[in-house]
Amino acid sequence: MKKTLISIICLVCAILPMSAQDFTFALLTDTHISKHNPAPAEDLNKVVTEINNNPKIEFVIVSGDLSEEGDFTSLSQAKAILAKLNKPYYAVLGNHETKWTESGMTDFGKIFGSERVKFEHKGFLFLGFNTGPLLRMADGHVVPQDISWLEKELSEAPINQPTFLITHYPLLKGDVDNWYDVTNAVRKYNIKSFLGGHYHSNRFFQYDGIPGIISRSTLRDKDNNPGYTLINVVNDSLYVSEKKINQAPIQWKSLSLTEKYYTKESGNDIYPDFSVNNEYPLVKKIWMNKSGVGIYSSPALYKKNIYVGDDMGYLSAYRIKDGKKLWQFKAEHRILGTPEADNNVVVFGAADKHIYGLNANNGKLLWKIKANAPVLGAVTIHNNIAFIGASDGVFRAIDILSGNIVWQYNQVKGYVETKPLVTDNKVIFGAWDNTLYALNEQTGEVEWLWTGDIKGMHFSPAAVWPVAAHGKVFITDPKRAMTAISLQSGETIWRTNQSMVRETIGLSEDNQRIYSKTMNDSVVCYSAETDIPEHLWSTDVGFGYEHAPSMPIEKEGVLYGSTKNGLMFALNSTTGQIIWKHKVGNSLINTLVPLDKNRVLFTATGGEIGLLEYKNK
Template sequence: MRKLFGAFAGICFMLSAGLASAEVTPFTFVHISDVHVGSGNNEEALRKGLKEIDKAVPEAEFIIITGDVTDLGSGDELTSYVEALKATKKKVYSVPGNHDGRWSESGKEMFKKIVGPSYEKWDNNGIRFISMDVSMLVEQYAHFDGAQMKKLEADLSSLPEGAPAIISFHHPPFHSSRFFDNDLEFAELIRKYNVPLVLDGHGHSYVRYAYNGTSYAMGGSTFGANAGYRVWKVSPDAINGEIHRFGKSEVESEDPIPMTRATDSAPGDLKQASAGVFELKPASGYEFKSASYKIDDLVTGTATSLETGRFEVDVKKLPVGRHEIVVTAETGDGLKHLRACLFDTSAVTADSSSLFDPISTITREWALGSGGQANPTVNGDVMYVGANDGLFRAIDLKTGDIKWNADLTRETLSTPVVVDGRVYTAALDGNVYCFDAETGKEIWKTGTDNAILASPLVADGRVYIGSGDFHMYAMSADTGDILWKFAAQKHIKMTPALENGKLYFGAWDNWFYCVDAKSGELVWKVPASRSVGLSSATCNPAVKDGRVLMVTHDYSVRCLDARNGSHLWMYKPAKDELGPSYSSAVLVGDMAYLGSINGHVVGYNMVTGEKSFDVDVRPEKTDALFDSAPLIRGDKLYIGSVGGNVYCIDIPSQKVAWSVALQPGFIFTGPAAWGDKLLISSMGNRIFEIPIEPVSPR
């Protein structure tokens, strides 16, 4: 029997009925979002907007701003934002958005230092308010972090029974664009409590909708044609919303939201009854008006035969692995309900008539405290990997046990490097670490002046790594002493490439650099693209035989002459064509292979620049390939996707050989190989082990 580590507990989510109302006394507050200080005249627009709010709604006790408070998340922008808030006399609560952490030199460290905590709770007149950070480091997507979900559960469960709570964060959940990978986990958690209202942003509009008895309301921005804000007037029985437009006297009143969240006991639990058959029965006295399902954001359909509570889905359209099915059911009273369930599929074998073979495609899994955005590294029989819970782990792959771990106190995005019995990594605390690979004893730790989002390169007795303090460092691999540091104009996220004593790297300053690896002296630098926003700053460069491959954020792939930085060739995508942008290249022979955000794995000839390899991993619906760099073994290429899948591509035929679903959870990491197994970290708070050759093709 296979052993399961950090086993998935409780395949189907559980249901809890709504809670009774708690006593609330009247008050008023304001909600705005997406002020984007740092872009155009947005700082002045924020000041003006806050003054108008003070004048128009003097009774408001506080203001909630749900993210994207800056445009690029720099320290200067965050400082300007805090200065702009002085235009109001009211208390302001802020949460980060994707713009505050995606391009920031500090991740979210400076937000917490300059603006305030990224998770906060406060009580006001009988209501508990909780602000959360759902933005992701260096990504545009959203995720309910494992550690914050534990805090949320604790802060809701500590309330008196029936006491209401209002939650705020940036991205809107349950959106057709799938900003989240685990928003159903959030929906299931809050159904146990009286959460009548959730505030969000991101869309610069006033969208409002309701699921499971909870209303979701998007906040307006302080700039643009639709600029405005919501005023929320709270009474003991209801929360009344009003939309105000800046510079206009008209007020748009909205339907009141009951203070006691509508009970959500109409549908029962969604569960798997048998292979391909699911059950969702309405409670006594209710009937379904309609019901639809979606599996892995891919397969959709209508849940028929609901009078029996059972419906069938064609799971043969799915790859093997773990899947999430979400049912949206509308009852006769007009309320919409969400139910979710996870289920596993295995391949059909030649000697089995059952759809589910007893051999699983997930052979082991390890639980993480938060999601994983760091690639695992395998050395011998040990896997080394960091995660967003701050723990750096060494896992014995023979036994599955944790060999040792180290608390780095902050998120780790670095891919560890193992050389001569030592393992090197870095974290957002700004430190580079060297541990004894066998015992985990810290050998040295060297600090930089800002967070580190990059991975180290270890070669010739040196550790080369970029930092959020705008410098590329060379440190002694033996002692950690800083040998030199080279100043760029913005932060450095990528890992440099090294050939013939020269380092090649880009930064978020739109320059691409060549630096002498021994002295740290500049050899040459060339502009990367047309603007800073299109810098060559995310994909790691690759170098071979005097040719340097780098990718810019206009989806162009460039090959430079290593001697002077001149262009040897450039592949510029056609209009509206999305290409490589985040996934780093892997070189095999004269070919460079990368993932692209349009869901294609592409390959370019390093000599000619010809794009001679192009595979759409999921033609039926785009499955974006962001940061996951390909792993190539023999004639097979392996890569992870935003959709939470791992793909195997047969290189000679340019076809997908198979795929495995690992739901729910974005995959931004590249896989590592251990014998006949693949290991990959997921934002689903897990590291998965799967066979390199599953039972049958996709």
């Protein structure tokens, strides 16, 4: 009886006018503090000063992209400015903290206290969480463990408690790949609105029917005015106003706090289309595990097992035959780089600033090496030496049997995420400093450095996994160009923007062709032999806009590829003819690992791990 009475009271409080609960808060977003540009800091300081002079503002929400490059210096500067506020503030991450993150996103939590936000104010619950993407260029994504956290917090809150959800990205198709997972998880609760940014403008959306308020950036506008958003909760309504510095607020939206804008049932949005699977019915899942944790690394194949790192810091071994989990090892923070195994040792780096060597049979720790910053790079093992880059400016060569460092090169100017290429006694890798490095495999001494006159950190050849053939190293980069570089000298042989490719490259097994995904629908093939860019074929795969750094991989005459929205495909590597397509979920599929011409292993940021087979007989 007592519980029923409490439930009735909570329901009544949710629908009655809330004049006793009136309050005002500020929504700031997209501050983009940069160590290279003082203007964003000047704008944010002006906003903070004005907020401090307004006693009606009771707290401040900052909805992501606090920094331009996600680096420690810029995030610390943002924190120092926000610390001047004379009222509480709460911050969530934006894509500039997650895509470009030298720390593997660990700096944000250290500086601001957490990657999530939870607080209550005058009967309202506020929950904030990350919308990604983490390190890889892709759509935004809410990892499974954050959705589980969100559901837990909402289910444990008082019945029908009015709630605001704080994200950076709008929960829209094209912005967040699994928006529907979030909206379906929260729609049975009393969500008043999402609050966010990203678009640098005042917008109102409905995410599957749930209201979504998007704020302008604090950066000065075309009239040189910094600004922010004021939100007033008055009686039974919510009023949203733009506030430019030293100007009166201008209301641009209002919402009822008693009207129900959506139902508990599934919304009306157009959900992802899986009909492509009906077009290619010969493709079957041999097995698929849902880990419940985001995965940003490809599986490492060794003998009869694969090894997968995840966002919670687990390195797990699975049996290829049936997907059975064999063992699990816990690092102290997330694993983002792809591991590799050889000679019964599996090697990986983690954001906890360590490189690990484990027994590949049972997961027992053999050795670990401490770096001076998170280790985000993928591993390449060659002749029992593991090559891996970190975020401390050091690239290491490690004997996998002893765990001893063979050599280290400490002049890398940016953080490393790529998988190194070992060829012709050279180790070749890119970093987020506009540079492609070629080091001597035996000594670690510089053979050459290539920059290609690329300006701006964001255009670095850092996510692509280089390949080499016929005396040339091939890369693609965010400038949407494909480049052939002399393996011997590091000089540019050719560079072309013809196909609008980005951060993906693959090499045929016979070393005659190179492959890449374009940024819209197509896969292209060029000659690896010629000293000019010779285009051989293009295939319209129909995957739409695409910018995920998942590499095309050839096996037994079949070219395998994957996309940011859950699609995998197989092409005839000689002609480009489509063999099959298959969609698993709607999130980024990491670089695939083919077993043969009919079977391919995959992992996805949605937490899926699996094996597909094309049964063409």
